[in-house]
Amino acid sequence: MRYGDHQILTDINLKIRAHELFVLVGPSGSGKTTLIRMVNRLTIPTSGQVKVAGQDVAASNLAKLRLSMGYVLQTASLFPNLTIADNVTIQLEQQGCSKAERKRKAQQLLAAVGLKEKDYLTRYPAALSGGQQQRVAIARALATNPQLILMDESFSALDPVLRRQMQDLLLSLHAKHGMTVLFVTHDMQEALRLGDRIGVINAGRLQQVGTPQEIIEHPANAFVRDFFASARPRYGTLTDLLAATQPQPAVAGPLVTTVAEILRLPVCDGELCFSIAQQAYRLPVAKLLHYLGKREEK
Numbered sequence: 001m002r003y004g005d006h007q008i009l010t011d012i013n014l015k016i017r018a019h020e021l022f023v024l025v026g027p028s029g030s031g032k033t034t035l036i037r038m039v040n041r042l043t044i045p046t047s048g049q050v051k052v053a054g055q056d057v058a059a060s061n062l063a064k065l066r067l068s069m070g071y072v073l074q075t076a077s078l079f080p081n082l083t084i085a086d087n088v089t090i091q092l093e094q095q096g097c098s099k100a101e102r103k104r105k106a107q108q109l110l111a112a113v114g115l116k117e118k119d120y121l122t123r124y125p126a127a128l129s130g131g132q133q134q135r136v137a138i139a140r141a142l143a144t145n146p147q148l149i150l151m152d153e154s155f156s157a158l159d160p161v162l163r164r165q166m167q168d169l170l171l172s173l174h175a176k177h178g179m180t181v182l183f184v185t186h187d188m189q190e191a192l193r194l195g196d197r198i199g200v201i202n203a204g205r206l207q208q209v210g211t212p213q214e215i216i217e218h219p220a221n222a223f224v225r226d227f228f229a230s231a232r233p234r235y236g237t238l239t240d241l242l243a244a245t246q247p248q249p250a251v252a253g254p255l256v257t258t259v260a261e262i263l264r265l266p267v268c269d270g271e272l273c274f275s276i277a278q279q280a281y282r283l284p285v286a287k288l289l290h291y292l293g294k295r296e297e298k
């Protein structure tokens with residue numbers, strides 16, 4: 001992709017698998033948005049081809065193409081003069097769906113994103129918080145039951161607590177519906193938490209594609225290593241962590257042997273886990289959780 005003399009994306013060769021949650025991560029200006037917009041043909045590549053389910057998007061009917069995929073941006077971008085129900089089902093209306101059916105569907109979709117009370121249906125976007133609006137945007141993206149959802153920094157404007165909730169929501173929706181998700185973020189924590197696989201991009205070139213574990217354990221180059229290293233330091237080293245805890249009784253049980261296992265621990269805070277991940281291999285799970293102050297929850 002180039003704009004005039006500016007080469008924006010170079011030699012991108014990427015295959016995203018059906019049903020996976022693929023995260024494209026990279027610093028600001030690296031070309032993430034440009035790349036994701038090629039999938040729904042908001043940006044047309046100067047050379048090369050984008051295919052969705054084997055179909056060249058350049059040759060697809062544009063309206064059909066866009067209806068076949070959800071798109072969630074950083075801000076919810078709801079229509080201010082439409083009720084939440086109408087915002088959620090706007091594409092269904094375009095498809096000729098009856099009013100009663102749309103209402104039923106809106107209720108179901110809003111419940112799926114955690115907005116269960118019926119009065120949400122008749123409210124207007126201004127009467128919702130930013131986080132609630134983003135839930136509505138996700139419900140809208142799910143309305144046509146798309147096989148593919150594109151998410152461009154969809155949680156980046158939310159506060160950390162809300163952001164985590166929305167990540168959990170996405171993970172559960174993905175587990176339930178199995179749609180393919182292409183998720184763009186500049187946040188490596190978010191990438192590690194969400195991605196089945198991660199593509200790391202810098203200066204318009206893909207640096208590495210792999211699982212979170214592969215990326216952490218075998219960074220392809222110094223850029224990838226340093227980019228993810230900056231996700232780590234807040235909690236210091238495992239040694240610092242241990243020094244801050246009481247002496248622990250011996251514990252038996254399964255060992256944590258990989259970084260991915262640590263990151264997947266259900267009660268584990270992502271940042272904290274990341275900070276200890278590279279040092280905590282082969283600790284008993286129970287002991288690790290104890291260090292995290294989470295033993296009873298386990």
Ligand SMILES: Nc1ncnc2c1ncn2[C@@H]1O[C@H](COP(=O)(O)OP(=O)(O)OP(=O)(O)O)[C@@H](O)[C@H]1O
Pocket residue numbers: 003006008026027028029030031032033034035186
């Ligand atoms: N329409 C355009 N005309 C010229 N240059 C553009 C255009 N759109 C994007 N660019 C340039 O392409 C590069 C990549 O931009 P892009 O928005 O894809 O990056 P990004 O990784 O999504 O960044 P961010 O995380 O800040 O949104 C930037 O240098 C940007 O200035």
